[in-house]
Amino acid sequence: MEGTATHNGSTTLLGDVTFRMASAPTVDSSxxxxxxxxxxxxxxQTGIDDDEDLKRHILEVQAKAYQVAPYPCIRSFVFLRNITFLRLNLSSLSVYEHILELGRKRPDAVLLDIGCCFGTDARKAAADGFPAKNIIASDLFNEFLQLSHELFKTTPASYPGCFLPGDVFDPAFLSIAAPTDDVTPAPAIDLSSLKSLNHLHGRISVINAISFFHLFSEKKQFLVAKALAGLLSAQPGSVICGYHVGSLEKGIVNNSLPGSEYGLFAHSPKTWSSLWDGEVFKKGSVKVETELVEIETRDVQFFMMKWSVMRL
Known part of the structure; x- marks a missing residue:
């Protein structure tokens, strides 16, 4: 969850997306x-075995997060699923086993979970074997990163993953650099010492960007794509992946979460592929895979797009 975030009465701005509500909704445990x-x-992860105790714990963390930023995605428990409308996450993508293999076999492979909210995907990857000390979970709100420890009942001492707050549109945190062609493995780096992502240009093996790009306008999506591409290692198999709102034709898609309505800019599989293969990266230097998944809604045809961009 990156970029400008404001709240004013019945309107909430997340990135470039305005959520309009009849009134500011309260947390709904139903x-x-x-x-x-x-x-x-x-x-x-939490050590809480009882269903009701687990629910009570999650509701307590949700209430604190909603005080930080009253986003519809917090109210609707998207942080549990890491995707609006679908109970999917990074582990559901076809590239997930490849990601875990990079963590096992590539020395000092780094995974970046960008716009992570509570870093649930980062925690899942660590639980499945990607070295936690080589995982960065990053979000605009440092409070969300601190609540990750509360949600998962860890401390900075007990969980070795790196939490790095910052705004992807702040050049001091993430400047745009051209994708590197240097395939030489980078030396190990102490992620806990990082103050920004700028020390990691050309060093990251995996970038997870779930429910992220659709928060921004078409122009800003292109800028974020260029910024993330500059972080990606040139070693074959390095990958950026995610899913977000897609469309048969690019343009604004209107939809709703409980209590709010909003419009998002969505790419089609064709325009998304051409953006990465030819605009962001040199044509033919990456393999782009996309899949549109139609979601049942009451009023409109709605798609989510699963995707990956892999260095060749």
Whole structure:
């Protein structure tokens, strides 16, 4: 969750997206829902075995996050699922096993979870074997990163993952650099010492950008893509991936979360692929895969787009 974030009465701005509400909605515990797989994960991570105790714990963290920023995605428990409308996360992407393999086999491979909220994807990757000390979870709000420790019942001493607050549109935190062609493995770096992402140009093996790009205008999506591309290692197999709102034709897509309405700029698979392969990266230097998943809604046709961009 990056970029400008403001709240004023019945209007909330997240990135470039304005959420319009009839009134500022309160937290609604009836929206709470975990699949059996999610419940198993959160129980294993928190040590809370009782369903009601787990629900109570998550609701307490949600209430604190809603005080920090009253986003509809916080109210609707998107931080549990890491994706609006779908109970999917990084582990559901076809490239996930490849990501875990990079963590196992590539010395000092680094995973960046950008716009992470509470860093649930980062925690899942660590639980599945990607070295936690090589994972960075980054969000605009440092309070969300601190609440990650509360949600997962850890401390900076007990969890070795790196939490790095910052704004991707602040050049002091992330400047735009051309994608590197140098495939030489980078020396190890102490992630805990980082103050920005600028020390990691050309050094990151995996960038997870779930529910991220659609928060911005078309122009800003291009700028973020260039900024993240500059971080990606040139070693073959290095990958940027995610999913967000997609469309058959690029343009503004209107939809809603409980209590709010909003419009998002969405790319089509064709325009998303051409953006990465030819505009952001040199044509033919990456492999782009996309998949549109249609979501059932009451009023309109709505798609989420799963995608990955891999260095060749």
């Amino acid at each position: 929206l709470y829902s975990l699949s059996s797989e999610q419940a198993e994960f959160f129980k294993a």
